[in-house]
Amino acid sequence: MAGIEECKALCDDKKFLAVLDVARGNLGMQSRLAHDPLTADPIRRHRFIGLVVRKDKSGEYKLGTIGTDAWDGRECFQNGLVCTWQDIFQEAAIVAAAPPSYRLTSIMGRTTVHDCKQLSRKTQTPVFLIGTGMDALKSVFYCDENTFKRFK
């Protein structure tokens, strides 16, 4: 795939790309688990799930917790047994996974593209959207406020 001009710094960062691959694997697995009859999760079924990638003080990328609120621009920080909810804002990236029912055409559809750009605008954070369905498996899309392009 050709490089995405709008994502030049991040998408050429080998450290980030390594973390992105880990995030893809985790999200793909969690999404599949939620839809498997034996491990079905009624909260995560047929929903986008996602996580936040942030850079720590030493310049290393860290993954946040996977949740259904990432697509709405919120993240849960575990505080004992409860969540402390915070709005996602100006982080390195959000990585989100579409449910398995989402084909490639659905991911590239007008509404998903609009929602992705809106999420990026609201959080001021680039979004990487991955497919988990049959024909969308292994696909990765990049979006920011103005762009939605296939990354892989």
Place this chain on the structure above:
Amino acid sequence: MKSVYLAVLIFLSGCAHATEKFDADAFYGSPEIHPSSLIQMISNPKSALNKRVTVNGYFVSSGDSWLYLTSEHANVRDTLSAVNILDDTETGELNDTECNNGWVKIHGYYLAVFNKERREVQGRLIVDRMFSHAKGKYCWERKKAFPVEMLN
């Protein structure tokens, strides 16, 4: 003679297929339906959890499916002013209906689910039938029963 026999066979199989219909009263074990409002379901979910309900709202299916208080709430994806809908169809059928992005009346079941992320019981609305106020007709009806194990 053979063509007559074939025609009769096709006709009978068509009849058999046409009689397949989801019987909600039989499935839920009761014809009792609890009319509700989104305001009640959002502010006091216990009043509607694990009950058959009817509720009006603005329906949007894009990635996730939500029933919003108003179209304005939908435009800004204010999911805190909405009820999440569980589209259990394999191909995300609710996304493709004429009801999408419109005012609807939903006949369904407000399923109580435990959200591990939030550590709280939440509701997800299972749709049995969806009526479009704009079109004046039902745009989607359930044909396949919801997985019973998820109702327990």
